[in-house]
Amino acid sequence: MSNKFFQPDRSKYPSMKDDGTLDVDLSSQKYTKIWLGPNHPGVTGNMAVEMTLGGDEIVQAKTHVGYLHRGFEKLIERRLFVQGFPTSIRMCVAEPDTNEYLIARSTEELSGLTDRVPEMAEWLRTLALEMARLQGLLRGVPGQAGTYSLGIGVQWGVYLRDLILDRFEELTGARVYHMYIIPGGVRGLLPSGFKRRMEDNLTDIDDFIVRIRKLIFHNSVFKSRAVGSAVIPKEWIDKFGIVGTNARASGVKRDVRKDNPYLKYSELDFDPPTATDGDVYSRTWVRWQELVQTVDLIRQIMAKMPEKGDIRGDMPNALHWKIPKGETYVKLESGRGEYGMYYVTDGSSKPRRVNLRGPSYTHAIAVLEKMLINTNIADVHATMVSLQTCPPEIER
Amino acid sequence: MKQQTRNNKRINIITMNIKDILTPFTAWSKVVQDPVTIKDPLTREAAPRYRGFHKNDIDMCIGCGTCEDICENQAIDMVPVEGVETKSGDSGLRPRIDYGRCCWCALCVDICTTNSLNLTNEYTWVDADPEVFIYTPGVDKKSWDDKEDGWQKPVPNYHFYGQKRVHMGELHADERKDSFIEFVKGYSKEQAEMEADRCVSCGICTATCPAHMGIPEYIAAVRNDDMEEGMRILYETNPLPEICGRICTHKCEDVCSVGVNGDALSIRWLKRYIADQIPADVEKYNEILYTKDIKKNDKKIAVIGSGPAGLSAAYYLGLLGYSVTIFEKLPEAGGMMRYGIPSYRLPYDQIDKDVDYILSIGVDIKYNVNIGTDITLQQLNDDYDAVYAGTGLHLGRSTRIPGSDHKNVYQSVDLLRDIVTGAPVPVEKKIVVIGGGNVAMDITRSMARLQMEKYGEVNVIATALEDEEHMPADREEIVEAREEGCDVIPAYGPQEVIIKDDKVIGLKVWKCLSIFDETGFNPKFDESDERIFEGDMVIESIGQGMDLSYLSEDIKAKMEFGPRGRILVNEDWQAKGLPWLFIGGDIIEGPDVIHGIANGHRGAMSIDEFLNQGR
Amino acid sequence: MKSLIERVSTKYNLQEVVQQRDNLVFAYVDKELAIDMVTYMRDYEGYAHFTLMSCVDWIEDGKFQLLYLLNNPETKTEFGIKVAIDRDNAVMQSAHHLWEQIWTYQRELKEAFGIDFPGSPRVDEDFVVEGWDDMPHMRRDFDTNKYAEETYFMREGRKSYDPATYMREKLYPKQPVTAKKNKDEQ
Amino acid sequence: MTIYAQLGYTFLGLFLVLNWGMLMSATFRKIVARVAGRHGIPIYQPWIDLVKNAGVRTTLSHGTMFYLGPVFRLTGAVGMFLFMPALVGIGNEHWLNFSFQGDIILILYFQLFGMLGMALGAGEGGQPHSAIGIGRGLAQHAAVELPLTLGILSLAIQYQTLSLVDIANAQQGGILNWTLFTNPVASAAIMLAALGAFGHSPFNLVKAPNEIPIGPPTEYHGSYLGILMSSGAIIHVMEAALFMNLVFGGATSWIEFIIKTFLIYFYSIFVGVVFPRFRIEQSVVWFFKLPLVLGIIAILIYSF
Amino acid sequence: MNELLKKAEANASTKEEKSFVRPEDEEREVIAPDGSIIKVNPIYDYFSGEKPSVEKPNKGVVEKFLNWARAESIWVLGFGTGCGSIEIPPLMTPRFDAFRFGVQMRPTPRQSNAFIISGYLSVKTLKRVIRSYEQMPSPKYVIALGSCTINGGMYYDSYSTINRLDKYMPVDVYIAGCMPRPEALLAGFVKLKEIIKSGKGEGANLYAENFDEYKANQKKVIKDWNMPDYNW
Structure with a gap:
């Protein structure tokens, strides 16, 4: 679908000045300003984009965050090392387990007790992380079509995600905030029959994967909306610090699971999918492939993991755990990209500083603001979702 | 599926073809499938492990408050509830949970020392009134109280604090049974810190400890490696840490909340660890404990007996500035601690370490003074403002069975004292000990050592009325005695010392079925199960009596006595009838060092109050 | 990694170099050299990916510790460049020209710690909080609990008892404390 | 037939159409729900919603036109009904409503009238989202109108009339007499335009809640919304009836009316469920491509 | 409150234009639950433009x-x-x-x-x-x-x-x-x-009945009352 006829000459559009202000005189009445969010069904989470419009197109966008700010980093500074993990999991609700892993791993590393984490716990952590990725993708892949109002896929996806949440519930005792990965290990073995039920669900998901491919990727209207929309050029990757699927869709293969293997990923057989175009379609396509891969990974994990084992190593008493002064940066690959935590201890029983580095920090502010310029407002939501913005990890 | 991922084949998307228009319609095939909706979501059961609402078995719960400590949201309050009494080992408090705070992390369940607090998998609680969401599980009845499923403490090997006690190094039985060298090695720094780390700082033990020592606080000092602070905490309530650290009956460990589902904390060994870290240097002690210059007042106190009660009273009186003089009958201080406890358990230099410090704060001691003969009690009353008597139980009690008056039937207290003073101790080849208490074990093991020295082998039988579980001796004492080759045979009652040719040849015993009935002490025996324990000498160790010979008749006349000759004291430890005489220690509480120390402390306070009444 | 550390150490006079993991190094650099070094690392050592900019408040030393965490996608290693800046006069040279997203971090740090980055775009705009009139909220001396108690409403009717204290009141209210008294006097 | 009897029949018809419209929308929501794998709303939900909306206490106004917007919309809907023959054929004269020669033009006018009224009202609401929605709506309407009008024009040439009743009556007597078969090109143009007229995906950017919440009706609430809902129900049936009369041979009984309108409406749903929506300029371009070309061909065929 | 509003306020207070404000919209003081007195300026503070009124239910x-x-x-x-x-x-x-x-x-x-x-x-x-x-x-x-x-x-x-x-x-x-x-x-x-x-x-x-109290509470925590030009 070429719309060349409708592509105006944008050279006279205002651009952003170096200091971030816009070369736009709002009082000239040439531009309108509208807000997308925070009360808006199209916004991922609770954030706002302040858009200055010239007609139907955006001349300037500003991301406003902080609606979900709870001051986690401050709160964790007030909590014991063990108490930190229930708090941390709420940092990002989309893939909560990643936060837990980061805080657990940072704590273990700085206290020098990494070796005490049992093998079984490592496998279970890997499983939990992959399940978290799976449930995120089950929402995310059809969700991209959902932004163009193709709601059916979302409905299927959320249903299947719910099945995975059921498995989570069985394994961890909770649906969304699992609080499963605790410093030192995990909080439960696989219940009996778990693998069989999981396999049932994976079979359903296999069916879903085929259906969703037919529904989305062979859909002329979806293609006409997504192809060529919101392109991330390859040279932006380093310039903006773009990671994860967003980078891989532009042809830069970066995946922490491969680059700096953690947990059991070095024992698993997978290859991160990539694409070249860097547009919405490519990002969705990469995510779809990742969905396929995650299902495969979960099968691999369940086949390779031991049947029995300890779930938690001997750790210091939860009430008096103290960690000597030190700092570290631990990262993992979440569904949105490199997800890291800068963790500083000072010898007391509470962390000195915890700083979460979510990929959305870059994607939803610097990249989004840049990318939205000259887009139609109809595409804002799709762009946002295709970058997988998750506001809580920006403001924490 | 897999193949597609691997090949990463990009489908051709640019050309718009008819396929791209038709394939999406495949989605309509779903219309003939049944909906996947849950029919009745309102009654849906959550997973068996689901973390729903709390329930608490209030009979099992001991109100240790660990759940409150671990809760990062301050959602838990410990509150008194009706029907639960505050008693030793149970604070009488129960957790009340604020569901306006809870985040259902279940850390409270994971750390619960008694496993009484659990989560059910019930999850629906809707109300228009926000005030109802504070409740005490187990007390406020809820519909989910009887639910079985829900979050329980994960298994296996999932603990928030160490379940296993750090092993205390000991000399092996073969090494120790021929000498009186102290066989418990004491903790190293790592061990002590590891053991201290297991403490959950609940403080339940403090109430049970007769001296109400600040146990969690000094354990915290061990954790923080701050021995001086630890020492200060110890001396707040206990001036004999070295001694207590070795031979305390550690009632605290019985109620330790960590011990409910694991090994109780070795509170005693940790106390010993703290005391051991400070060198035996009174200067240093004075510095740490801020007792270098104590303001003296003009009051004088006499203390009779330098046992735990006497020393404790003297120390605390000394701290308050009184001039204290201790009168000791024996040549060295320590009382029963020195003369009743064998040195493999409590070496003399450790007694000296504690005693020296007490003396260093200005307490005077007079040895070999026998009240009643050398100086009368009345004289003390005249010379001093108050008198504290902690005279202890130094007389052995006899079983009064036939043959017990034979010369080869001994009292354990006498033998133990003789071992210390160096008096000759008769050691026969085969020895039978009657009694199952700690003193019985002491004499058993001491005799075993002497036998080892003399004959190169151990042949001691210790027998007790009580069965294995109910023997009053500490468990480890019995175990160690057995390790050392002694034969501990519980649940037999002595009936007769068999004497042949004026020589003791054994002890006849019957199987004991029960000890107490409704009338009190009234043992029942199975006469058919009769055994004879062979022995050349018999040692009776069934309890001690007090020696009240220092009380003159006129003083006795003023005092009040209870059943079985017990001295009656009021709650301030004043002897009833004699306001200037304060009595404490074993004669009041029975044989126990920590009770003695507590008595001494409280006696000292009472004396202080008594003397300052006029002010 | 080792050769890199040696090379950079001498060049920029690094202090307190800590190799936390095989692929992670933290080191202090002088404030004046920091931006220079970050640029050098980006342009010559392949640390082209900017991961994180963070700050730790070492209130005892009166310092803020700024961190520039760089990632080398080729060697898959990370280098944390730390800068100590004065807490009372918290100003740092802006690095917004190096990577496009850094101004966001600087804007956040301005708000959360009160560190100024002159010249950084939109550095004075509110980031996560709105209408904040207290001290920057991530500073250590800001007591969030106190603030919350004063500002927001807590539900009344809650009272907790400490088991040990409660048992003391119930079971042995007359427990004497001598040594404490003595200690207090001295 | 007296004018009063005619009025009576018309009101009865309006009542039937209103309820049928609501039932139909509920049914379709249930069908779509089933594709998604769920049960969906209770079938009587639209009526409850209507009562609920009538019961909303707060009534805010942004001016006269804000009031009049829904009224215009309702007028448009009722106007479409008034001049639309519900049932045709022999014996159904009393269900012809007020249709007369040239009523197609009037119906098309009322179709636009409702929309314009809505646009004015929503514009008065002062919501930029409404304004954006209006802009999009009118643009799309214009794009839809062109192939639709061309198709209808082709039909007018074919049947030599602008009376809907005549066009429908001309198609009686067997399925092969339907315009669908007699004039497939024009039918195709009309039916493709119908997709736009129904306003379902992929041509529903006007009210897209994901992009702008939620277009023209953003500010409307309570009774206003109730009026909008009921006029929406009527309009949907009427649009279907229009295409039924134009292309599918009209209806001779209410049963036939119900089946045909249902199927025609279903056709738009059938497409809408599986396709995302176009951006507005894409949808305009889309209508200017195939449907417009087909419309022109249809005209050409019958012009020469 | 942003600069413009402050300026406008300052100007308004110097002149006697305040009398044009409807009585219910005039700036006034209300007592917060904690006893402190809070100033409420309805024109700026009440987002909905005016104080909501009680709308009685039918019978x-x-x-x-x-x-x-x-x-x-x-x-x-x-x-x-x-x-x-x-x-x-x-x-x-x-x-x-x-x-x-x-x-x-x-x-x-x-x-x-x-x-x-x-x-x-x-x-x-x-x-x-x-x-x-x-x-x-x-x-x-x-x-x-x-x-x-x-x-x-x-x-x-x-x-x-x-x-x-x-x-x-x-x-x-x-x-x-x-x-x-x-x-x-x-x-x-x-x-x-x-x-x-x-x-x-x-x-x-x-x-609507307890509007002032609710507003006082809201005012206590929301320091910046200036609403961006949201439109939804």
């Missing part, structure tokens, strides 16, 4: 019938204020299908009659929530999810989140949990229906 059967309809047609504002909103998609999708219960999502406050406060509210969001709430037509209902709305929950000590929702707006139903499951949320809807049917869901009127 007898009519109101009962309307209440039944309101209960069976709950239109929820699609404003995900906190983490609990992650459970809204499952609720509206095949697994739980809240549509069966007459629950639907609406994208604009004007068309909604129920507000789900899905957990914690940061002060920044609270401001928007209040505005949305005031925009909703009466009768309106508030469902509060989870611990955070009852007594602060996990974030009881956070400088950024409020602790008790009922201090800032009337709440009809609380659902315990962190976060509550969709099933519990459905149970909440059932409870809300009961409340509405029994005629107790008069939160909107409660808000």
Whole structure:
């Protein structure tokens, strides 16, 4: 679908000045300003984009965050090392387990007790992380079509995600905030029959994967909306610090699971999918492939993991755990990209500083603001979702 | 599926073809499938492990408050509830949970020392009134109280604090049974810190400890490696840490909340660890404990007996500035601690370490003074403002069975004292000990050592009325005695010392079925199960009596006595009838060092109050 | 990694170099050299990916510790460049020209710690909080609990008892404390 | 037939159409729900919603036109009904409503009238989202109108009339007499335009809640919304009836009316469920491509 | 308040233009629950433009019938204020299908009659929530999810989140949990229906009656009252 006829000459559009202000005189009445969010069904989470419009197109966008700010980093500074993990999991609700892993791993590393984490716990952590990725993708892949109002896929996806949440519930005792990965290990073995039920669900998901491919990727209207929309050029990757699927869709293969293997990923057989175009379609396509891969990974994990084992190593008493002064940066690959935590201890029983580095920090502010310029407002939501913005990890 | 991922084949998307228009319609095939909706979501059961609402078995719960400590949201309050009494080992408090705070992390369940607090998998609680969401599980009845499923403490090997006690190094039985060298090695720094780390700082033990020592606080000092602070905490309530650290009956460990589902904390060994870290240097002690210059007042106190009660009273009186003089009958201080406890358990230099410090704060001691003969009690009353008597139980009690008056039937207290003073101790080849208490074990093991020295082998039988579980001796004492080759045979009652040719040849015993009935002490025996324990000498160790010979008749006349000759004291430890005489220690509480120390402390306070009444 | 550390150490006079993991190094650099070094690392050592900019408040030393965490996608290693800046006069040279997203971090740090980055775009705009009139909220001396108690409403009717204290009141209210008294006097 | 009897029949018809419209929308929501794998709303939900909306206490106004917007919309809907023959054929004269020669033009006018009224009202609401929605709506309407009008024009040439009743009556007597078969090109143009007229995906950017919440009706609430809902129900049936009369041979009984309108409406749903929506300029371009070309061909065929 | 407003205020106070302000819009002082006196300037502070008025319910059967309809047609504002909103998609999708219960999502406050406060509210969001709430037509209902709305929950000590929702707006139903499951949320809807049917869901009127107190509480936490030019 070429719309060349409708592509105006944008050279006279205002651009952003170096200091971030816009070369736009709002009082000239040439531009309108509208807000997308925070009360808006199209916004991922609770954030706002302040858009200055010239007609139907955006001349300037500003991301406003902080609606979900709870001051986690401050709160964790007030909590014991063990108490930190229930708090941390709420940092990002989309893939909560990643936060837990980061805080657990940072704590273990700085206290020098990494070796005490049992093998079984490592496998279970890997499983939990992959399940978290799976449930995120089950929402995310059809969700991209959902932004163009193709709601059916979302409905299927959320249903299947719910099945995975059921498995989570069985394994961890909770649906969304699992609080499963605790410093030192995990909080439960696989219940009996778990693998069989999981396999049932994976079979359903296999069916879903085929259906969703037919529904989305062979859909002329979806293609006409997504192809060529919101392109991330390859040279932006380093310039903006773009990671994860967003980078891989532009042809830069970066995946922490491969680059700096953690947990059991070095024992698993997978290859991160990539694409070249860097547009919405490519990002969705990469995510779809990742969905396929995650299902495969979960099968691999369940086949390779031991049947029995300890779930938690001997750790210091939860009430008096103290960690000597030190700092570290631990990262993992979440569904949105490199997800890291800068963790500083000072010898007391509470962390000195915890700083979460979510990929959305870059994607939803610097990249989004840049990318939205000259887009139609109809595409804002799709762009946002295709970058997988998750506001809580920006403001924490 | 897999193949597609691997090949990463990009489908051709640019050309718009008819396929791209038709394939999406495949989605309509779903219309003939049944909906996947849950029919009745309102009654849906959550997973068996689901973390729903709390329930608490209030009979099992001991109100240790660990759940409150671990809760990062301050959602838990410990509150008194009706029907639960505050008693030793149970604070009488129960957790009340604020569901306006809870985040259902279940850390409270994971750390619960008694496993009484659990989560059910019930999850629906809707109300228009926000005030109802504070409740005490187990007390406020809820519909989910009887639910079985829900979050329980994960298994296996999932603990928030160490379940296993750090092993205390000991000399092996073969090494120790021929000498009186102290066989418990004491903790190293790592061990002590590891053991201290297991403490959950609940403080339940403090109430049970007769001296109400600040146990969690000094354990915290061990954790923080701050021995001086630890020492200060110890001396707040206990001036004999070295001694207590070795031979305390550690009632605290019985109620330790960590011990409910694991090994109780070795509170005693940790106390010993703290005391051991400070060198035996009174200067240093004075510095740490801020007792270098104590303001003296003009009051004088006499203390009779330098046992735990006497020393404790003297120390605390000394701290308050009184001039204290201790009168000791024996040549060295320590009382029963020195003369009743064998040195493999409590070496003399450790007694000296504690005693020296007490003396260093200005307490005077007079040895070999026998009240009643050398100086009368009345004289003390005249010379001093108050008198504290902690005279202890130094007389052995006899079983009064036939043959017990034979010369080869001994009292354990006498033998133990003789071992210390160096008096000759008769050691026969085969020895039978009657009694199952700690003193019985002491004499058993001491005799075993002497036998080892003399004959190169151990042949001691210790027998007790009580069965294995109910023997009053500490468990480890019995175990160690057995390790050392002694034969501990519980649940037999002595009936007769068999004497042949004026020589003791054994002890006849019957199987004991029960000890107490409704009338009190009234043992029942199975006469058919009769055994004879062979022995050349018999040692009776069934309890001690007090020696009240220092009380003159006129003083006795003023005092009040209870059943079985017990001295009656009021709650301030004043002897009833004699306001200037304060009595404490074993004669009041029975044989126990920590009770003695507590008595001494409280006696000292009472004396202080008594003397300052006029002010 | 080792050769890199040696090379950079001498060049920029690094202090307190800590190799936390095989692929992670933290080191202090002088404030004046920091931006220079970050640029050098980006342009010559392949640390082209900017991961994180963070700050730790070492209130005892009166310092803020700024961190520039760089990632080398080729060697898959990370280098944390730390800068100590004065807490009372918290100003740092802006690095917004190096990577496009850094101004966001600087804007956040301005708000959360009160560190100024002159010249950084939109550095004075509110980031996560709105209408904040207290001290920057991530500073250590800001007591969030106190603030919350004063500002927001807590539900009344809650009272907790400490088991040990409660048992003391119930079971042995007359427990004497001598040594404490003595200690207090001295 | 007296004018009063005619009025009576018309009101009865309006009542039937209103309820049928609501039932139909509920049914379709249930069908779509089933594709998604769920049960969906209770079938009587639209009526409850209507009562609920009538019961909303707060009534805010942004001016006269804000009031009049829904009224215009309702007028448009009722106007479409008034001049639309519900049932045709022999014996159904009393269900012809007020249709007369040239009523197609009037119906098309009322179709636009409702929309314009809505646009004015929503514009008065002062919501930029409404304004954006209006802009999009009118643009799309214009794009839809062109192939639709061309198709209808082709039909007018074919049947030599602008009376809907005549066009429908001309198609009686067997399925092969339907315009669908007699004039497939024009039918195709009309039916493709119908997709736009129904306003379902992929041509529903006007009210897209994901992009702008939620277009023209953003500010409307309570009774206003109730009026909008009921006029929406009527309009949907009427649009279907229009295409039924134009292309599918009209209806001779209410049963036939119900089946045909249902199927025609279903056709738009059938497409809408599986396709995302176009951006507005894409949808305009889309209508200017195939449907417009087909419309022109249809005209050409019958012009020469 | 932004600079412009301050300037305008300063100008206004110098001249005697203040008399043009309607009496109910004049700046006044109200007493907050903690005893402190707070200045309220209705023109700037009341987002809805004017003080809401009590709208009396009808009498007898009519109101009962309307209440039944309101209960069976709950239109929820699609404003995900906190983490609990992650459970809204499952609720509206095949697994739980809240549509069966007459629950639907609406994208604009004007068309909604129920507000789900899905957990914690940061002060920044609270401001928007209040505005949305005031925009909703009466009768309106508030469902509060989870611990955070009852007594602060996990974030009881956070400088950024409020602790008790009922201090800032009337709440009809609380659902315990962190976060509550969709099933519990459905149970909440059932409870809300009961409340509405029994005629107790008069939160909107409660808000209008105690408007000054609610405003005083809101004012206590929301320091910056200047609303960006939102339009929804």
